[in-house]
Amino acid sequence: VFAGFFWKQANAAGALVSMGVSATSAIIAMSIWGIGSTPPIMIGVATSLVTLVVASLITSAPDAKQLSSWEERLSGE
Numbered sequence: 001v002f003a004g005f006f007w008k009q010a011n012a013a014g015a016l017v018s019m020g021v022s023a024t025s026a027i028i029a030m031s032i033w034g035i036g037s038t039p040p041i042m043i044g045v046a047t048s049l050v051t052l053v054v055a056s057l058i059t060s061a062p063d064a065k066q067l068s069s070w071e072e073r074l075s076g077e
Helices: 012-033 041-058 063-074
Strands: none
Touching: 012 041
């Protein structure tokens, strides 16, 4: 979701897939390394970023009209 503020190609499908894959990979990594270790966090972040980029590129970009409307609301105009 945070990447969506900086990359206009990011979309809802990419974010949803990214969250699911990241959560799954982090849970698997926690079962291997333990809950209090750093590798599950790093694996979760890495898989989230890669999945967001791939899923957003595969699916369609946000509609330009909808995107401009959203930007207007965010800017307070």
